[in-house]
Amino acid sequence: MTAALLEVTDLKKHYPVRAGVLRRQVGTVHAVDGVSFALGIGETLGLVGESGCGKSTVARSVLRLVEPTSGQIRLDGEDITHLSKTALRPHRRSMQIVFQDPFASLNPRMTAGDIVGEPLAVHGLASGKELETRVARLFEQVGLRPDQMRNFPHQFSGGQRQRICIARALALEPRLIVCDEPVSALDVSIQAQVINLLIDLQRQHGFSYLFIAHDLAVVAHISHRVAVMYLGRIVEIADKDELFRNPRHPYTQALLASVPIANPLAKKLAPLVDGDVPSPVNPPSGCAFHTRCRFAMERCKTERPALVEANDGHRVACLLNEGTGRPNAIP
């Protein structure tokens, strides 16, 4: 792998659960419970998992939008986990985020041009005529017309709004863009436009994406490497092709088998897991997936598997077969 831009080590984020008149703490939500990964320069790491698995909390912790409970976040080798707001500010320029809902993440009273130009103005990088030229160029880069700068968010469609969000993220020439479900709210035909735009921009600028989504097909398409999360932990991480061809964790296998394939001749849907995701307030002991896993052994209930290398760069947290999971197991 190329040099790491972002290194996350044993990240944890716990939220207290309070109840009663005195708001006493009665439990802890283990939103993120020991997540480690590295992201190379110009690389896209996809983070997939179902709702409540902690993928968005990881994204927000990386940007220090939520304060991690413990663990370490290094950007370009520098530890930014405990930097003060002021000390963090220069680093903010190199990390940007694009959110899921382009309706909620744009100020309805600002023009599109002002929204995209705001980061440049805030960081004192451009003003006046120069600001306008740079914003116009950003508009062109994301496939909008510069004459649309004077329009307000409500005058744009969902896909165009997401383009505005992307232009705003690009303004400061970041090195890392965190995309939190950037295409989930869009229609299929528009989704393809935005995915293509993200891929093109990365080729031009060479930045890295931490790409969070619940849609395996979207993640498979855009990522170089993919990490699968379950109840606050990474259960499997590998190169994209390797992960989809040889999924080792029973949960990854179940996820893949659950995706309906757009081909009526392909094998029919076979749900490989029963039941729901357990609550992260009291996650199951041992391997958190043991309550739904068809291959769970006695050991899985008590012993928590570590994320270990099964083969070249393919790491899995499963006790089966001496910690290498079940190879090639999609029936």
Next chain:
Amino acid sequence: MADKSDLVLDVKNLKTVFFTNSGLFKAVDDLSFSVKRGETLAIVGESGCGKSVTALSLMRLVPDPPGRIVGGSVSLEGTDLLALDEAQMRAVRGNRISMIFQEPMTSLNPVMRIGDQIVEAVRLHRNIPAKEARDIAVEMLRLVRIPEPARRAREYPHQLSGGMRQRAMIAMALACRPALLIADEPTTALDVTIQAQILALILDLQKELGTGLVLITHDLGVVAQTAQRVIVMYAGRKVEEASVEALFASPKHPYTRGLMASIPAVPASGVPAQARLNEIPGTVPSLVRLPKGCAFAPRCKLAIKRCEAEYPPLADWGGGHLAACWRAEEVAEVA
């Protein structure tokens, strides 16, 4: 053509419009289709294509004002639903035709126990003692594979997970053994492993009970895995209809073809990293200012002068494969 008595639902030239400040728009325009007993018909399309308004029209639940069904007929087991008065319609709704929605939390009553909600639905249509209705409720919850149904029947919606709530909705919708079930994006709000469970459940129950199913979705994967026949809608109109095999094997309408090309596939074998997807340029048109000709023409690579001037009729390509496109013949060659 199928035997007439085999048809559960026969919709002819349905037209539903909305009167808004910015003008009148035709949410559903001249839509015809039918569903046989035990058959699954999928209606697929993007937001604003009219698929949900179609569902509401069948249930006669279009909010009036601003909406109104202004034409056509909806015949359920031989009765035209559009000719019934509201009291007669109430006797049919939830009884012979019922519906499940995308978001189970907003369609269940939060202050009523799950079991009581099913009891209410059953006793509305069948004159039976409460005790017997309660047994039916528990039996329905067992049928949708909710563990410990007797205990769950006494719980409130917030005590159930999203997947369980959708199961409870299905139990309620099927409690009176309807002839037709309409499912409007039933799994869109659910995680993918739960979606697989719910889809498998709906199909199992449909087979068991012989219910006709209209499945409304935006997900072509769900269509391919569940439906026998498919209708593709665009800007309020049916642009293509075919058996699921024919539609995926040789889509005739450029919009259908574009949709299929724009979905990323989960690679079973190696797709080159970060290949570009085929995209359909532009956006769905506003229903208020629809072009005179084909609504898809402004986004279509194949559009010619004629497409802008005249709306193409639905032409039959054999085996009930219909497509509304002037250039359907050339679609396969160009793409």
